Amino acid sequence: MLDSEKQALQRLLEELQLEHRDLDDIIDRLHSSGQFDPLQLQRMKKRKLKLKDQIAQIENRLIPDILA
Numbered sequence: 001m002l003d004s005e006k007q008a009l010q011r012l013l014e015e016l017q018l019e020h021r022d023l024d025d026i027i028d029r030l031h032s033s034g035q036f037d038p039l040q041l042q043r044m045k046k047r048k049l050k051l052k053d054q055i056a057q058i059e060n061r062l063i064p065d066i067l068a
Contacts, residue, residue, distance in 0.1 A: 012058060013058045016051050016058070019051055020048060020051040023044055023047060023048045026044065027044050030044075
């Protein structure tokens with residue numbers, strides 16, 4: 001993997017992690033307020049899970065396989 005590709009993946013990883021944390025905070029605040037739209041909350045949780053999967057995929061690409 002080229003350094004430029006690695007840097008681009010690292011930047012994307014940081015952006016996705018930030019969005020994941022932001023969604024986590026929003027979900028927590030909505031839950032604690034008691035006033036939320038269940039459908040909106042479900043969509044946020046689904047987006048958060050997709051972000052988690054994308055983060056894991058990028059981390060796997062960035063971390064070399066030691067056993068290889």
